[in-house]
Amino acid sequence: MTAAPRWDEAMCLAAGIAPLMPAVDRPLADCAGAVLAHDVHAPMPIPHFDSSAMDGFAVAGPPPWILEDGCPALAGSAGATLLPGRARRVFTGSPVPAGASGIIRREYSAVTHDGPPASGSGHARLDLAPGSPVSELEPGRHIRRAGRESAAGEVLVPGGTVLSPAHIAYAAVAGLDVLPVRRRPRVALIQTGDEVRATGLPAVGEVRDAFGPQLPAYLHLLGADVVSQVRIGDDPAETRRALESALGGPGAGADDDADAEEVAPAADLVLTTGATGRSAADHVRRVVEDMAQEVVFEELDMRPGHPTMCTRLPGAATWHVGLPGNPLAAMVAMRVVVEPFLRAALGLPPAPVARVQLAAGAPAATVERLTPARRITAGAGTVEARTDGAEQQWKLCDRTGSNMLRGLSQADGLVVLPPRAVEPGRQVDCLELPWTARS
Ligand SMILES: Nc1nc2c(c(=O)[nH]1)N[C@H]1C(S)=C(S)[C@@H](COP(=O)(O)OP(=O)(O)OC[C@H]3O[C@@H](n4cnc5c(N)ncnc54)[C@H](O)[C@@H]3O)O[C@H]1N2
Numbered sequence: 001m002t003a004a005p006r007w008d009e010a011m012c013l014a015a016g017i018a019p020l021m022p023a024v025d026r027p028l029a030d031c032a033g034a035v036l037a038h039d040v041h042a043p044m045p046i047p048h049f050d051s052s053a054m055d056g057f058a059v060a061g062p063p064p065w066i067l068e069d070g071c072p073a074l075a076g077s078a079g080a081t082l083l084p085g086r087a088r089r090v091f092t093g094s095p096v097p098a099g100a101s102g103i104i105r106r107e108y109s110a111v112t113h114d115g116p117p118a119s120g121s122g123h124a125r126l127d128l129a130p131g132s133p134v135s136e137l138e139p140g141r142h143i144r145r146a147g148r149e150s151a152a153g154e155v156l157v158p159g160g161t162v163l164s165p166a167h168i169a170y171a172a173v174a175g176l177d178v179l180p181v182r183r184r185p186r187v188a189l190i191q192t193g194d195e196v197r198a199t200g201l202p203a204v205g206e207v208r209d210a211f212g213p214q215l216p217a218y219l220h221l222l223g224a225d226v227v228s229q230v231r232i233g234d235d236p237a238e239t240r241r242a243l244e245s246a247l248g249g250p251g252a253g254a255d256d257d258a259d260a261e262e263v264a265p266a267a268d269l270v271l272t273t274g275a276t277g278r279s280a281a282d283h284v285r286r287v288v289e290d291m292a293q294e295v296v297f298e299e300l301d302m303r304p305g306h307p308t309m310c311t312r313l314p315g316a317a318t319w320h321v322g323l324p325g326n327p328l329a330a331m332v333a334m335r336v337v338v339e340p341f342l343r344a345a346l347g348l349p350p351a352p353v354a355r356v357q358l359a360a361g362a363p364a365a366t367v368e369r370l371t372p373a374r375r376i377t378a379g380a381g382t383v384e385a386r387t388d389g390a391e392q393q394w395k396l397c398d399r400t401g402s403n404m405l406r407g408l409s410q411a412d413g414l415v416v417l418p419p420r421a422v423e424p425g426r427q428v429d430c431l432e433l434p435w436t437a438r439s
Pocket residue numbers: 191192193195196207208209210211212273274275276277278282305306307323324325326327329402
């Protein structure tokens with residue numbers, strides 16, 4: 001058996017095996033949170049025409065001006081060149097006519113009529129209103145120039161960016177309809193355990209399913225899609241069938257009433273929960289060991305989560321991660337193995353390991369332990385919260401047994417407690433949890 005990797009080695013191994021997902025074009029509305037596969041360039045200058053930044057008048061040359069709109073005989077089309085001494089009404093966003101030297105905003109304008117306006121004869125005259133700032137007459141005033149935001153061909157968003165609503169808005173105004181993003185990794189989820197109940201109050205000997213209701217959302221948060229989710233009993237034949245089904249092929253992943261000949265795409269990652277131990281009831285380990293083409297690790301030198309396993313199954317590039325059944329152990333394995341795998345598959349760098357200060361220290365433990373902990377602000381209530389993190393310390397959560405979730409539910413991260421006493425104020429490694437991004 002190969003040596004069991006530590007948590008940090010496991011993170012590197014998981015990132016190292018992950019296949020980079022292909023680039024796919026996706027409509028803008030579906031791109032939030034996706035990873036841009038490569039640099040995206042502006043297809044045209046942004047903005048693409050000179051426009052007015054104010055409601056008012058485009059003017060040509062110094063005042064006063066004859067207002068075309070108030071003089072039907074002079075009214076030019078929006079596209080016609082504005083001759084010196086003329087003005088034309090514009091609104092915010094209107095194209096600026098050729099020949100315009102600037103825009104006079106409505107508040108600084110004074111319109112007078114040579115003849116009675118109702119008669120339709122005579123000229124309307126535009127002048128700068130008394131008391132207006134002289135800057136209003138600066139050449140180019142209130143004109144948004146084409147290309148001011150970006151020239152055609154400039155990089156709008158660099159490849160590798162996790163797309164935010166702002167990136168999508170920017171791509172939209174640039175005239176793009178789709179963006180090349182990394183395809184979301186496909187995850188097939190297989191849950192084991194005869195004793196696991198999906199709903200209601202469990203009887204003695206039963207447990208409520210800690211994974212089914214949240215792993216799809218957790219995986220989605222990490223950029224993946226759960227393409228199938230099945231629950232199987234503790235049975236070797238059923239376990240093998242479920243694993244083979246996740247590998248794709250005719251009928252794989254199909255519902256009972258679906259076309260059995262439909263070819264389901266293989267999952268990129270098969271994730272199992274439970275049955276990774278070495279007891280007579282732990283069929284995942286035995287079946288996977290039998291099927292595996294390559295073993296990345298059979299278990300980890302990590303607590304909790306040591307029975308976590310990782311292999312490559314038959315087929316193109318389907319990897320398997322077996323999460324332990326104990327709920328906290330499984331969630332730690334998600335953070336240490338599955339998250340680095342999915343980040344690498346999406347072309348993202350590994351999430352950095354933080355160094356954090358423990359507020360209250362910890363007694364000596366027999367083994368290194370990844371322990372749920374939360375951020376606290378030192379002296380909260382007496383000192384102003386600082387944004388540079390200098391006052392920030394971490395406090396271990398209570399109730400962090402590997403079968404428990406109470407501590408994790410209150411945690412911001414997993415701190416790595418060494419197998420020796422830690423004094424208050426000492427720094428330790430910390431894996432922040434992906435759903436607790438700092439505001
Ligand atoms: N003799 C030994 N026994 C155990 C060892 C060991 O080294 N020697 N390791 C312990 C550790 S650590 C862990 S972790 C578990 C790993 O067990 P498995 O991965 O085989 O998981 P199961 O036996 O199926 O389940 C363990 C535990 O988790 C509960 N479970 C399973 N699925 C769910 C679920 N969906 N929701 C909530 N809870 C679930 C299950 O009922 C068991 O209580 O092995 C230890 N034993």
